[in-house]
Amino acid sequence: MSSKETIRSFFGPELENNRVENGDSLLMAGIIDSLKMMDLITFLEKEFDVSIGDDELMPENFDSIEAIDAFILEKKAA
Amino acid sequence: MQDYRIALPWAAWNGDSVLQLTDDQNWQVKTYPMTDAVELEEDELVAAIEDPIGTKKLAELVVDKKKIAIAVDDLSRPTPTEQVLEFLLAELDNAGVPTDAITIIISLGTHTALSNEQLYKKLGKNIVDSIRVINHDCNDNLATTGISVGKTEVLLNKDFLEADFRILIGSVVPHHFAGFSGGAKMVLPGLSNLDSIAWTHKAVMMGLRSKPGTLENNRFRAEFERVARHVGIDFCVNVVVNSKREVAGLFAGELIEAHAKAAEFAKEVYATEAVENLDVAIFNSYPKDTELLQVENAFMYMHTVSENLVRENGTIVVTAACSEGLGKHGLFEPESGVLYRKPMPKRFLKNRNVIFFLPGVSEEEFYQVYWEGYHFANDWKTVVNKINKWHPNGCEIGVFPHASIQIQFQF
Numbered sequence: 498m499s500s501k502e503t504i505r506s507f508f509g510p511e512l513e514n515n516r517v518e519n520g521d522s523l524l525m526a527g528i529i530d531s532l533k534m535m536d537l538i539t540f541l542e543k544e545f546d547v548s549i550g551d552d553e554l555m556p557e558n559f560d561s562i563e564a565i566d567a568f569i570l571e572k573k574a575a
Numbered sequence: 576m577q578d579y580r581i582a583l584p585w586a587a588w589n590g591d592s593v594l595q596l597t598d599d600q601n602w603q604v605k606t607y608p609m610t611d612a613v614e615l616e617e618d619e620l621v622a623a624i625e626d627p628i629g630t631k632k633l634a635e636l637v638v639d640k641k642k643i644a645i646a647v648d649d650l651s652r653p654t655p656t657e658q659v660l661e662f663l664l665a666e667l668d669n670a671g672v673p674t675d676a677i678t679i680i681i682s683l684g685t686h687t688a689l690s691n692e693q694l695y696k697k698l699g700k701n702i703v704d705s706i707r708v709i710n711h712d713c714n715d716n717l718a719t720t721g722i723s724v725g726k727t728e729v730l731l732n733k734d735f736l737e738a739d740f741r742i743l744i745g746s747v748v749p750h751h752f753a754g755f756s757g758g759a760k761m762v763l764p765g766l767s768n769l770d771s772i773a774w775t776h777k778a779v780m781m782g783l784r785s786k787p788g789t790l791e792n793n794r795f796r797a798e799f800e801r802v803a804r805h806v807g808i809d810f811c812v813n814v815v816v817n818s819k820r821e822v823a824g825l826f827a828g829e830l831i832e833a834h835a836k837a838a839e840f841a842k843e844v845y846a847t848e849a850v851e852n853l854d855v856a857i858f859n860s861y862p863k864d865t866e867l868l869q870v871e872n873a874f875m876y877m878h879t880v881s882e883n884l885v886r887e888n889g890t891i892v893v894t895a896a897c898s899e900g901l902g903k904h905g906l907f908e909p910e911s912g913v914l915y916r917k918p919m920p921k922r923f924l925k926n927r928n929v930i931f932f933l934p935g936v937s938e939e940e941f942y943q944v945y946w947e948g949y950h951f952a953n954d955w956k957t958v959v960n961k962i963n964k965w966h967p968n969g970c971e972i973g974v975f976p977h978a979s980i981q982i983q984f985q986f
Contacts, residue, residue, distance in 0.1 A: 524780055527919055531782025551794065555725040556777040 500545070501566050507540045512562075519562040534559065541565070547572045580604040583976055584818065587862040588650045588696050589898035591820060596955050599962070601969035602855075609981045610846045612815070612823035620825055624662050627810070628836055629829030633663075634670035636809055637740055643672060644738035646682040646711075646761050647745070650693055650899070651869050653820045653862035653980075654746035657699035659812060663744070664702070678734050679708045682745070682765030685772055685905025688712070709734060713769040713905060722805050724775065729802055730768035736806065743830075744812040747837040748845065748863075748980040749875055752779045754790040755841055757813050758834030759803035767802075769905060773913055776906050780914070788845075788879050788982040790838055803830055813837035815844055818977055820862050847876060847981040852886045854970035855962060858978035860895035866902025867936045867944055870895045872979035877923065879982040890928040890965050892958060897935030901944075909943035918946040928965045932958050 498506070501519055505512055508528060515526050523529040529537070537559065538549055547569060558568040579595035581604060586592055598604055615623075625632065637643065645663070647656045660679075667677065679698065681689055688710035694703045702708075717730035718737075735741060745757035745765075752775075753760045764772040775795065790796055808830040815824035815837055823844060826837035860873040873893045877884055885891055906914040930950035933941060941951045952958050962970065975981055 524777060525914070525916060527916055529781060530922075531780070532922065534782040554778075554794075556774060556781055557726050559781060560777070 500569060501562055503544060504541075504562050504565050504569075507537060507544075517562075519566075521562075522560050523562075524556070524560055529559070537565075541569060545569050545573065581857065581972075581974055582606075583857075583859045583894060583974070584861040585859075585864070586896040586898050587653060587820060587864055589865070589896065594894075594896075597959065598972075599959060601963070601966075603969070603971045604974060605972070606974040606976060607848050607850060607981075609818060609977050610844055611818045612840075612844045614817060614819070614821035614823060615825060620659070620662050620822060623825040624666055624812070624827050627828030627833070628826060629832035630810065633666050633810055633827075637667060637670050637672055640672070640740040641676060642738040643667065643677045643740045643742065644735045645677065645679045645742045645744060646732075646735060646766055647679060647697070648756075648761065648765070649681050649683055649686055649689055650697055650865050651686060651863060651902075652746050652756065653748065653816045654744065654814050655816065655820060655822060656697050656744060657702060658822060659744055659814060659825065660698060660702055663742070663812065664706075674706055677706050678738070679706055680732055680735055680766065681708070681710045682743075682761045683711045683713070684764040684767075685713050685769060687903035711735075711766050713767065713772060717768050720802070720806060722802060724763070724771050724798055724802070725778075727770050727774045729763060729771045731762065731806060732766040735762075735766050740809050741807060742810045742812065743808055744814070746814045746816055747826075747834065747841045748816070749788040749841070749879070749982050751787050751872075751875070751878065752793075752795050753799065754788065754793045754796050755834075755838045757837065758811055758830060759796070759799035759808070762803040762806060762808070763799050769913065773906060776914055787875060788842065790835065800831060815841045816862065817844065842982070845977075845980050845982050846984045847975070849880060849983050850973055851881055851883045853884060853889060853973040854886065854966055855890040855892065855972040856885045857892045857894060857972060857974045859974070859976050860893070860979045861977055863979040864895040864897065866899040867895075867897050867933065867940060868902040868904045868907055869979075870897070870931070870933070870944075874923070874978070876975050876978045876981040876983070882923070885927055887926045888928070890930070890962060890970075891924060892930050892932060892962070894932045895935070897933050900936055901940045907944075918942070918944060920946045920948055924949075928961070930958055930961050
């Protein structure tokens with residue numbers, strides 16, 4: 498499974514049901530909100546073995562599957 | 576003569592009256608007011624400006640300054656700006672600052688520009704007719720600051736940046752993500768560009784925020800203060816209003832220190848008794864009741880208390896005059912707002928009956944902003960009938976007359 502597929506798996510069928518592509522805004526599609534965000538952070542930290550700091554909690558890192566994937570890849574490479 | 580048990584402060588900036596509503600004999604009604612405070616005397620207002628917190632006196636600070644910019648908030652905020660400005664302008668006049676060196680900028684964020692009539696309400700005719708007043712535009716008249724929020728460059732109002740002395744005047748009331756309004760928040764988002772304002776609101780919608788009514792460990796407040804410090808704020812006037820929208824506290828001086836003192840006082844003034852398991856809660860939006868797009872603020876008290884404020888299957892009534900109608904907000908207004916989304920149910924209202932009493936807007940306008948599962952009424956009788964239908968055996972009703980600024984006791 499690719500990293501993007503792993504990230505998509507967190508959201509379950511919601512992405513397919515709402516026809517959300519990897520580059521689409523999760524916020525504007527109503528997929529993500531404050532409660533889901535907390536679960537997403539926990540999921541990413543566990544699944545990709547990374548630690549996400551407070552200063553990294555900004556919209557541009559989490560607003561699409563592509564953005565999340567790029568953010569995680571960058572962290573893994575660091 | 577009828578004895579009204581539900582009396583709501585009503586229509587900020589549009590008469591500031593009291594709306595008395597009929598109730599039902601099967602209802603047990605109890606009002607939960609904020610702690611409140613008395614209005615300051617004139618000499619106390621003068622003293623607060625003349626003896627600032629954490630900085631030199633205004634008269635000393637403005638020596639040799641050529642361009643004074645004063646940023647003030649708009650009608651969506653309760654600040655009685657005219658009254659405060661009169662004392663501040665007198666102080667500037669005493670220090671020898673000519674009137675034509677002063678520009679007042681309405682710190683609008685993405686809200687719509689104030690009309691002349693609205694400017695008269697906010698600033699008074701004398702001030703509007705004698706001093707240059709401009710509305711901030713988040714898409715125009717901007718200049719670069721050289722700093723960013725996240726990866727977004729912050730641009731600010733050009734007149735504000737070009738001034739060599741910058742003053743902020745704003746009210747300090749509980750705010751959903753900045754802890755309290757006022758202070759550095761007057762700069763970002765108040766005087767900044769659409770993209771950076773959208774960045775801050777997006778972060779909020781994604782839950783990257785702190786609790787209302789507290790400044791501690793608030794990433795947004797820290798971000799706003801970083802931007803404001805970078806730009807340079809010379810004098811910050813923080814107003815705490817009471818239940819009648821009068822000045823109950825005025826804390827002027829250094830950007831962070833004076834604002835923090837105001838917030839401490841605001842916590843006491845807006846503190847409200849904690850309560851649980853009500854059958855029905857009435858959240859009145861005053862003093863943030865001018866327009867539909869600000870009605871969300873009525874949930875402020877609810878956000879600071881236990882999830883069980885209203886029991887499961889209980890009822891939440893939101894009331895607001897909406898004297899200015901739907902309102903305008905560049906981020907959230909229907910269809911054109913850059914962060915506008917189709918209305919969805921709110922998680923924190925789950926398993927409750929929800930009805931909005933909004934005489935100032937139409938049903939069509941309401942459902943552009945709120946989910947179709949919520950009930951709308953523009954006459955009170957409809958609300959009474961709904962409550963009686965949902966609670967046929969009577970109910971215990973809690974009334975929160977200033978719900979948009981009330982917070983739970985934090986002592």
